[in-house]
Structure formats: C-alpha cells, structure tokens
Amino acid sequence: MADASGQTGGLRAWLLTDTPTSRRHARISALYQGWLSFRSNTMAMVGLGILVLLVLIAFAAPLLAPHDPFAQDLGNRLAPLGAPGHVLGTDSLGRDILSRLIYGARITLYIVALVALIAPIAGLLVGTVSGYVGGWVDMVLMRITDIFLAFPRLVLALAFVAALGAGIENAVLAISLTAWPPYARIARAETLTIRKSDYISAIRLQGAGPLRIITTHIWPLCVSSLIVRVTLDMAGIILAAAGLGFLGLGAQPPSPEWGAMISEGRRFILDHWWVATMPGLAIFTVSLAFNLLGDGLRDVLDPKASE
C-alpha cells in the first residue's frame, strides 16, 4: 500500500491516519494504535520482554546451555550455587541445573502453546455454534459447559490423567478439557450480540450459509476477547502443568520439566535448598510475565473489562 500519504507524511502519519484508504490500511492502523497504547504500559512491556526472552532461550537452548541437561556426574552431586562450571549448582544426579532450566523452557512453551491452541478453539466452536444456532442446541451445549465449569479443575485434571496415563500430552489434554468452558461462554456472549446485527442479515440475504457466517464473519470478532482471556489464563495453565509435573503426572523423568524438578529437589529442601528453589523461580517469573502481559492486553483490547 504505497499510497500518497505514506510517501509524503512518512510511515508514522500513514499509520496514524484518521482516513484509511483501504481495508488493510485501516486494520494495520488500528493495530499500530493499539501497540502505541500497549507500549505506554511499562509493566505489560516487561511481561512481553520476559516472554520474548523465554522464546529465544527455548529456541537457542543447545547454544545457551553450558552442559547436556541429561548428563549425570555422580562425583559432583548437589554442588551449591556458583560452583565452578555450574552457576546454579547441580541436582542429586550431578546434572547442571541451569542447563536443565534452559531446556525446560521448551517444555513449558510446548505445553502452553498446545493448551492455548486446543482450549480456545474448542470453546470458540462450542460457543459460536451454541450462540448462532440457539434453541435446544444452545440449551444442551450450555448445560454441558456449565457442568464442566462446575467441576473442581485440578481434581478433574487429576482424574483425567489417571484415566489417560501420565505424560506431557495427556497433561495437556487434561488441562484443556478443564479449561475450555470459559471460552465457550465468552464466544457465545459475543455471538449473541453479533447475530442480530444488520450486517449479518445482509450477508444472509446475499445467500451465505451458517457455516460461512460463523467462520468468516463471527469468529474474527470473537478473537480479541478470547486472546485477552487466554493470556490471562496462561499463568494458571503454567501453574497447573507444573502442579501435575510436581505430582509426577505430567512430564516424566528425566525430562527437565520445571514442576518435576521441584518435586525432585523437594527431598533435599532443608540441606540443598537451591535444587527446588531455582525451577520455582523460573515458573514464577514466566507466569508473572503472562499476568502482566494479560493485564496490559486487556487494557488495550477490552477497555470495558479493566476498571
């Protein structure tokens, strides 16, 4: 889109224009203005920074990790912080804690990404169908949603993992199964307000079927409130995954999952405190970052919800 205003007033003016010249222009301009208001929120930027760093660390893990995360060195067990060659010490099998934390970032991201895909999409499907079709379909779907909402989440996840067997994928599945109902509620509420609007009637008069209306005209409008909710939920998902790992129901040893590392270090907590402390700090930092980012995004995308 190299139009006249873009060349005379510079990119900034083109982005901030009040009179967009095309649909894409308007969309990019709205994104940029959202970014500007997001950027002024220091805490949210801190959160974003931490998460970008986490992604980089996860991708560059083989380059960054000073040691093999699985390499045992029984002669050098439980080395304290700052031991030569092991900045964060070693665990009970002599494995370098820093390297394990770095590789653990991959597992955390993997879990978060999977749950963040599965749960909102499932919720979006249920919610939009329920809201658009209405009638008894709506009643049945919402009752099911209510039933899942009424469940104690961690206990339900525990029971699911018990049925499916321990492991990362099953932990992801269990967490997703307990996480989708709020998204369905949000998507349904959005659909109900959109469904009756004139532009939907116009599209319907042009002959668009329900599938086309839901996928191309309703879903895009539900996405922003879902993104906010997902970001705010991420911290909870990380804590749930770590909790399952801690109970031995998530990632299995020798995998360097942070929750499982805490569980391993728990046995020596009184004498060798750093083994359990370091992974806990990692979990805390990442979930704090998601909370900060979520708060910031909410302010930008959904000003009504923030006080």
Next chain:
Amino acid sequence: MPLPNWLRTTLLTLGSIAVTLLGLLFVTFVIGRVMPIDPVLAIVGERASQSTYDAVFQELGLDKPLIVQFGYYIWDVIRLDFGTSLLNARPVSEDLARVFPATLELATLGIFIGIVLGVPLGVVAAVRKGSWIDQVARVVALVGYSMPIFWLGLMGLLIFYGILGWVGGPGRVGIFYVDVVPSVTGMILIDAALDGNWDVFKNAFSHIILPASLLGYYSLAYISRMTRSFMLEQLSAEYITTARVKGMSEWDVVWKHAFKNIRVQLITVIALSYANLLEGSVLTEIIFSWPGIGSYITTALLSADMNAVLGGTVVVGLIFIMLNIFSDLLYKVFDPRAR
C-alpha cells in the same frame, strides 16, 4: 394453569442442580470405564480361574449394557457406596469420612485468614486508590496469582521450619501428640479444645498455621482484588457523594454505606474461594503431608486405586457444586436487584 413464579424458579433451579450432578457422575463413570485397568483382575488377581473371573464380572454388573451400569453407579453413589479401596480393602466412604475433616479444618482456617486480611486490604486499596497501599495490594495479588503454591509451601517450610524453627513441620501434630485427644469432630484444633488439652492444641496450631496461611494468602489475593473493584463501583455512586456532602464522616461513608452494599457480592466471592480452597489444597496437602482429601486422592491415583480416586472426585465435585449453588441462592435471597 401456569405455575406461580417462585415455584417455577425453584423447579428450574432444582432441575439444573440435578442435571449438573448427573453430569458430574457421568464424567466420573466414563473415566472409570476408559481406565486401562481391568476392575475384575484388580479384585481377583492375576491367577484366578476363568470361572471366578466370570463370577466377579457378573457380580460387578459388567455384563449389563452401559446405561444399566450407569444406573447402578448412580444408585451406589446415592447410598454413598463408592466401593472398596484396593489399597486397604476398606470402604472408600469410610476413608473419605476420615480424611475430610482434615481438609475442612485447613481450608476453613485458610479462608478465615484470607477474609480477615483480604477484605480490609481491598477496602483500603479502593478508598486510597493510586496510593502506595493500593500498589502494595496490587503486587500482593499479582504475586499470589503467579506463584506456584507447592513451591511457596516448600519455601515456607525451608524458612519457617528448617531455618527459623518457628512452626511445626509437616503433618497435623507432632509424633508425641498423635491420638492423645479423642476424635470427636475429626478436626484436631476443635477436638483438643473440647478435651481441654491445650498442649495438643498448641502443637496442632504450630503445624496448621503455615499451610493455612499459605491457602489464606491465595484467597487473600482474589478476595482483596474483588473487594477493591466492588468498592470502587460503590464509591463512585451518587449516594456516596450525597452522604459526603451532608457531612458524614469518611469512616461512616465507607463502612456504613459503601461496604454495606457490597456484602452480598463479597459473600459470593468468599463462597467461591472457599470452594477453591477445598479442592485446591491438593498440592498444599502433599507438601505438608496433610492427611486430607487431596493427599488421599493423589496417593490413590499413584497406586491406581480407581475406586478411591473416583469416590474422592465425586465428593469434592459435590461440595464444589453445592457451594456454587449456595452462593447463587444467597445472591438471589439477599439482593433484590438480582431477582
């Protein structure tokens, strides 16, 4: 003839409770069926003859259609029969009755701490919006939302038990105090007080205070945030301005006017976080070797004792649903606007 309004509402509420409960049972039933563990083998053992196997198979009703089995299951749950635990061969319901008071005691003290600290913190944060105390309240809540509870528990044990020695370690009482007082309610603090044995009370208190504070902190984070936003809403209302204009003291404006109006909403929030504590104490109980329902379910899970897991899940689910409904009802009863 149309039904009167109140009867209609009551019937609808009862209906939705029934459907939710049925859904809970259906999910636990399905989980029990898809388990890769053969319930018959678990009872008769690997070496049983085919005829023994078949007899037990029929006894358990496994030859019936699934829907009939589900009917049996519901009937069992109504009679509070969750089968026998594979670990100790005792009825699961007896085990649950034994471990539940421990969880109740912990969660109740936890929610108490959460209310006593969280509500005033939220009110002050709202009244002094933007001040340092508001910032502190924000950070306290943010950290609470972001901290893994089991890790905070470990750190608490390390610092207050391992290094400072201020509190008792894991477990409900020290080893010399086990079974000293007769069990009446199953809650050691109350039993000790009833018995007048203050040594046991002190010891039990030193054990419960750390995990209860931990749970209290988590509910405080939620309660204080909600209190703050409820209060902000009230304080910006016109009747508050009127009260101030007519010269009412700030204390009376805040506590007698604004706070009075958020009580119902607040009770709902507290009921919800109480429900969360009852179920969410799973990890805390593990860390502190607290013999409650959370450790019971987890231990059963790790030894594939499915009857115990599902029984525990049903009980926790029931309590959770009941507290949810209770807070809904409370809202409708006390807040005329919600009717």
